[in-house]
Amino acid sequence: MQSLPPNELWLDTVWTPRRIGSGWDNADVRVLTRVTVSLAIVFAGVTAMPAWRSIPWVTTYGATSPAAMAAQFAAAVGLIAAALMWAVDRPTERTGLLLTVTGVAWLMPVWIGWHNGPAAVRTIAMLVEPVFLPLICDVVASICGRRKRLRVAITALYLLATILSFAQLLVNDPLTDPRCWNNCTVNVMLVTSQPALAGMLAAVWTALSMAAGLMLAAGSLWHLHASTRTARRLMWLVTISASVLGVTIAVHGIAVVAAPPENPTDLLYAVIFELEAWSVVAVAAGAASGVIRARWARRTAMNLAKQLGAAPRPGSLATVLARSTGDPTLEVAYWLTNSHRFVNGFGREVGVSGGDGRRAVTQIMRDQELIAVIDHDPALVDSSGLVRAIGPAARVAIDNERLQAELLAQLAELRASQIRVVQTSDAERRRLERNLHDAAQQAVIALSYDIRLAMATSTKWGASDLHHMLERALTAALSALEALRSLAHGIYPAVLTEFGLRPALTSLADTAPVRVAITRAPSGRLPPLVERTAYLAAADVIEQAASAGSEELTIAAEAADGDLVIEIRGTNVGATTPPSDRIGALGGQIDRTSEALRVRIPCG
Amino acid sequence: MRVVVADDVMITREGIVHLLRGAGFDVVGQAGDLDGLLRAVALDSPDVAIVDIRMPPTHTDEGLVAARRIRTEHPGVGVLVLSQYVEPMYALQLLEEHPGRVGYLLKERVFDVAILIDAIRRIADDETVIDPTIVARLVNRHRAQDPLNKLTEREREVLGLLAEGLSNSAIARRLVVTERTVQAHTTQIFQKLQLEANPDSHRRVMAVVTYLQNS
16 A cells, blocks of 8 residues: 655644643653653652551551552552553643653652651652642543633642642641651751641641542533533543542541541541542543554554455445444545535535534645545544544545545536426426416317307307308317317326326326236325326337337336336337436436336435 | 306306306306305305316315315305316315215316206206216226226216216116116126125215226
């Protein structure tokens, strides 16, 4: 397969993926993310040391039991592993970086509780530890798609956590705190020991973390509730585990207030910790699953060309993409430059909503020219990566399908215009028939009335010669009337419009110059154009076969599989020509043998 | 006898009215469309309404719609539909819901005063009238494997008169035979065509016309 030079394919998304600050170059972000993730992996490994040291002293939750230790590390490893996936898969997005830092922040309590560890290290850990709360909120928001107001709330949370943490360290001397259990060390940042102020700051922090936890829980659940089905399928793990985490954080705050002091060996606190740790693991798993899913979708898309082949069935691209992304609402719309509209793979015109929040539109461009758009659920965060992956891989497939869609659209247009021509001609026929009935026929009827009046007068006068002449005139007028009637019927048979194909065919057979047997005819009604076309086909064939010398014809009409099939048999039938333009305009076809003619007209 | 005439073409309507008045009928109302006709029938309580099949607004089958409504809402009023269509389906539709006191005549026939008067009288007498041209087309058709081929010439003639809505005595008068002979022919015809004999003369007309149209 041919691959494109990178500059030939240009992508743009109306919905732009989140990137770190606009001043950053993608390459810088990529390096930063990779370095950070690598350092975080090393850091997690090193954290084993303080964790191990804390064991007999129970200065960390992990020290209480192997299960707690496993939970402690599982959460950090999970977060960093998810970060690694994001970093590899989408190195330019900030979610990877966020997950890394969150993983590191989660490990801070282990360093705080490093028994006999350097006081400076433990103090720094104490300073950093509170930032975990805004970080985890930021992670969830970042995966679910953040809104502006949420962004403000999270920034405020970052600020408050930092300020409180800093202020606490300035006035809190852990050595004077009777409840101290994990950080009973020298606070190197202490300026002045103010136990009352420190206690108050701790209370404010507890209240803040309770509020933030509840907001995280409520926000996640609301997001899940308000999402589209596709978004739910992609986000449920992150949102549900984030709401469990949020509730656990709030419960932790309540426990600190209601059941002091905090004690890792206490069953209540142990359970809260386990819940907290494993819901963090679940959030990380949710974050990773999005990446895995997108990767899988891209891999599927990469094989698109193989799957679609050189001549894809119409709409194949959309089907394959919808399957591989898990978004059943995904649609591919091709841009037709000449007629300035979007059509789907089947050539039918479609509207493209444009990024209104409910739908996202990803454009596929080549040489600065719009080729197609993918209209999809905004929850498909990696749409640009997807398009980037399929762009070069499925170039042939997309081109083929686009050409095919264009052809189908043109064909549909052509057919529509042909049908309009037929409809116009039918309307004209109908007008003619009406005029014949309402003007010409009425005039002849009036004439016959006058002749009869004259006849009555002539009888009164006893003018028998005149009477005979008037009688001949009346006969002539009546046969003119008969001629007009059959002319009108031939132009547009009213019985067809009023009663349908079966009575119309019967009437046709009864007035035909040859014997005609109707063996089958649909009793129900069909679309007027279909009925008229079938009728005219039968009428034309009967007339031509009769003048070619046929004596007996058989007609069988049947509606089957959404088509009307009318079959006419008899000598000379094969040489007749039904109205092929009209039949073609309706997408029908004519098959013939020497003694039979079969016309198939789609009813759709 | 009280008659209402509805036709949107004035010259035809006035011609009919003139003929009827000349023949001693009491023309109590005239109308040019469906609503006017229904109003006239409700107000003037005629014995028979003469209705053109094509009237405004659609000029297709307003006459049939009018006939149906008149026969349903005023069962005592007979309806004679005048038509341009030599189509048994229109006549059948007229017969379907109310087989008695209705008639279907081709328009040009109304100026033959004898036919018009005969039709009105028969309708007022609770009979059915079907135009001979339509019946002739049904009886003299060119269908392959036609069951009518089993009938004799005379039986075919009787069948046609049955389809026109004539009673046995009227057929006897027309053919100058006894009513018993007509009865015998009728029995033969019904047997050969495997039609169920129906004592109700209205239903008999409909059965015959339906049979002629469909087999």
